[in-house]
Structure formats: C-alpha cells, structure tokens
Amino acid sequence: MMRDRKGSRVQVPDAKQVEEFLKSYGVELQRKEGYYDPAYVFAMAKSDYFGSSITDDAHLALYVKDYIDDRDGNETRAFDEFYINCIAKGIDFPWEDLI
Numbered sequence: 352m353m354r355d356r357k358g359s360r361v362q363v364p365d366a367k368q369v370e371e372f373l374k375s376y377g378v379e380l381q382r383k384e385g386y387y388d389p390a391y392v393f394a395m396a397k398s399d400y401f402g403s404s405i406t407d408d409a410h411l412a413l414y415v416k417d418y419i420d421d422r423d424g425n426e427t428r429a430f431d432e433f434y435i436n437c438i439a440k441g442i443d444f445p446w447e448d449l450i
Contacts, residue, residue: 352442355398363394369415376412381420388429392418395432 353361364372369390373380380389396405396414405411418429425431437444 352440353394353398356403361394361398364390366390369393372408373412373415376409378412378416380416382426383419384426385430389415389419391429391433 353363355361366386366389372393373389383389392415393411396411396418400414401411405414418424421428434444436442
C-alpha cells in the first residue's frame with residue numbers, strides 16, 4: 352500500500368524482478384536473509400526518495416545494496432520496518448501468506 356510523494360500508489364515489483372534490476376547494475380547482495388526484503392526496500396526507496404536524493408536507477412540499486420548489506424544493521428531491518436508500518440496504518444498483517 353505504498354504511495355509516492357504525489358500520493359499515487361506504487362506497484363511493488365516481485366523479488367525476482369528486483370534481483371534482475373540489481374544485476375543489471377552490477378549489484379550483488381551479500382545479506383539475503385529475507386527473500387522479499389530487497390523488493391520492499393526497492394519500492395520504499397523508489398516511492399520516497401527517487402527523483403530527490405536518489406537521482407537515477409543506478410543509485411537506486413546502490414541504495415538497496417547499502418540498506419540490505421549494512422553490516423551493523425539488523426538482519427530483519429526491512430521486515431521490521433514493513434511490519435511496523437502495517438501496525439501503524441492499522442493494516443492486518445498477512446501472516447498466512449508468510450507461513
């Protein structure tokens with residue numbers, strides 16, 4: 352249910368599409384604990400920062416890598432952020448989709 356800075360709904364790509372996007376810019380993730388984490392981070396960065404602090408697709412790919420591969424970051428950081436946003440917005444969390 353992400354929205355961009357103009358309020359338009361953002362289509363979140365599937366994990367395979369994001370993996371291919373990253374590869375097209377020579378980006379390989381080292382920490383891949385969550386299969387959907389890069390897709391969430393990609394969509395979040397594209398909706399919130401693209402056209403501002405992230406100026407093009409190459410920098411978007413690097414942002415995803417920096418976020419996911421952050422050595423002192425929690426391995427569940429992306430999932431935690433997603434979950435907290437669901438709670439804050441009163442969105443039922445789809446546990447049955449994840450189990």
